[in-house]
Amino acid sequence: MITEEYYSEISARFGEIKRARGTFLYTEKGVRLTDMYLENGRAILGWGNGNGTNGTGAFLKIKNIINRGLTGSFETDFQKQLDKAVSDLLRAECRALVYFDTAKAEKAALSFSTRLVKYVPWVGLVHENEIVKDFECVLITPPLPWTDNLYVLAVRNDITALFYPERVSGAILGGLSRSIYDLIAELPCRGEKNWFLYDVYLKEYFTREGPYLYPKMQEKDYDDFVKHCLSCNIAISPDYNVPSIIPYGADKGVFTLLKNNPWKV
Incomplete structure (x- = not known):
C-alpha cells in the first residue's frame, strides 16, 4: 500500500487527524490510533519530538x-x-x-x-x-x-x-x-527491556530487531493485515519493506483489540 492510499484509508475510517501526541493519533471521530509507522521513523521520539515521547x-x-x-x-x-x-x-x-x-x-x-x-x-x-x-x-x-x-x-x-x-x-x-x-x-534510555514487553502481542505477526518490526506474512497478504490492524485502532507501516516501530511508552492495552481479534490469512 502506498502512503497516499494509507492516509486516505485512515481518513475514510476515522476522519481527519485532529491531534498527535506521543505515539498516538487522535481522530475526528474520537478514535485514538496507536501509531507504529511514526512518519517512516521521523517521529520515532514521538509526536512532539523532544526528550521522551511527549517532548516539544x-x-x-x-x-x-x-x-x-x-x-x-x-x-x-x-x-x-x-x-x-x-x-x-x-x-x-x-x-x-x-x-x-x-x-x-x-x-x-x-x-x-x-x-x-x-x-x-x-x-x-x-x-x-x-x-x-x-x-x-x-x-x-x-x-x-x-x-x-x-x-x-x-x-x-x-x-x-x-x-x-x-x-x-x-x-x-x-x-x-x-x-x-x-x-x-x-x-x-530505551533498550530491550522496553521493547520485549510487546512481544507477546506482536511476535505472531512480526520479527523484531530492536524497536523495529518486520512482517512475517507474505507480501501479497500485507495490505489486508494493514487494514486489519486499522480495524484494531493500530496504524502500522503501510509498506511491506519499511518496518513498523514499537510504540514506546504505550500501555500494552492498546493491543487488546488485536489480541481478541487475531488476523488470519
Whole structure:
C-alpha cells in the first residue's frame, strides 16, 4: 500500500487527524490510533519530538528562531550547531549538509563514498542491511516529523571535497540540531527491556530487531493485515519493506483489540 492510499484509508475510517501526541493519533471521530509507522521513523521520539515521547524541544526551538526572524537563506550560526550535533551523534568530526530530496541526498553521499551508509537509531551505521563501523559520510533521517523529504548528510571533516549544500533557514537548522540532541539523550534510555514487553502481542505477526518490526506474512497478504490492524485502532507501516516501530511508552492495552481479534490469512 502506498502512503497516499494509507492516509486516505485512515481518513475514510476515522476522519481527519485532529491531534498527535506521543505515539498516538487522535481522530475526528474520537478514535485514538496507536501509531507504529511514526512518519517512516521521523517521529520515532514521538509526536512532539523532544526528550521522551511527549517532548516539544525541536519545535519549541523552531518557534523561537522564527520569532527572531531567522527564516531566510542567509548564513547563521545554526549551521555550526548542526555540524556539532551530527559530530556528537557519530562521534567523529563532521560537516552536516541538508537536502530536501532523497535522490539528491543519495547522489551527494555517493560523490563522497563508494557506498551508501545510513544511520538507524538503536542499530547504528548500516550499509545494505549490514552494520558497519567506519564511514566517509552518513545519511541521516532526522527525528523531526516535519516533512518526509528532509535529510542530513554527515561528511567527515578529513575528506577533502567541494561542498554544495542547499540553502536552509536558521529555523530548520536549529530544529534539526535540537532533534538530534534529543535523540542522543534518548538513546541510552530505551533498550530491550522496553521493547520485549510487546512481544507477546506482536511476535505472531512480526520479527523484531530492536524497536523495529518486520512482517512475517507474505507480501501479497500485507495490505489486508494493514487494514486489519486499522480495524484494531493500530496504524502500522503501510509498506511491506519499511518496518513498523514499537510504540514506546504505550500501555500494552492498546493491543487488546488485536489480541481478541487475531488476523488470519
